[in-house]
Amino acid sequence: MKVSHEVPRCLLSASTEFNDYDYCLPHLLDQDEEYKQYFYDAKKSGRYIVMDNSLHELGEAYKWDRLKYWIAELTPNEFIVPDVWMDYARTHAQAKYWVQLKYPKGVTPVAVVQGEDEGAAVMCYNNLKTLGYKKLAISYGATWYNNLFPHPNKDLGKALGRMTFISRLYSSKMIEKYDRIHLLGCSVPQEFGWYKGYNQIESIDTSNPIMAALEGTLYDENGLVEKPKANMNDHFDIKFKYVDYSFILHNTTLFREINGIPKIEKTWQKS
16 A cells, blocks of 8 residues: 655655655645645656545535646646545536546546445445546545444444445455555554455555644554544644654654555655
8 A cells, every 4th residue: 555644734845754655635736835836846756646626625625627727737646536525426426527538648537435325335336437437535434434333432433334345345346356446534543454455455645643643642553542633724834843743753654564554665656
């Protein structure tokens, strides 16, 4: 698995120490000059870039005209097309629109699996593949994950629920040998180690170790049992003097150790 942890502005230049690739939030490209310049420089240096649609941060996908602009301007290696939270029908309709567009050479559109419940999400997974998407993303936070794996700790339940959902797709052969999957976010960091052997899971992104560090929380060898309350919306502008960078390095290093992900030797480059 290739890993990227979203970081506040003050940590952008340091993020190459612990990120295999760069994860881009397009609304910030329009709002912040330093953030925009970082991604221009990342593109120039050949770093692999995955551009999100900013649903998690904004509550809805970013403006479509601006998404199209940044696809053409930045030409990310992957672009996560607009989706609607826990809504299969509207997600499928939007995915159908975006898959028909002509993308710059080297840009892979990625669709997100959404659904009101497990049945709708299963249908979404299959139908997104039928539309022609070569890579799919699965979010961490669907409320119905807690129904798949009831647990007194809701954060652990969500992590175990997503694992249950993916395991059922795999055991029923809906996840096929050459499927490509991205995992969006996490409730607890140790979840990704549970997917060892699921070779279809190609990449993950999560700010969990960064947000935990900003709260003053250090991972132990078991990870965490609760999701950090901090989020990027509230901490993007934090000054470096208020960041304990040793906490950042501790958590990002332990994140890889907990999940059996090798240390960075060579960043993910555009092939």
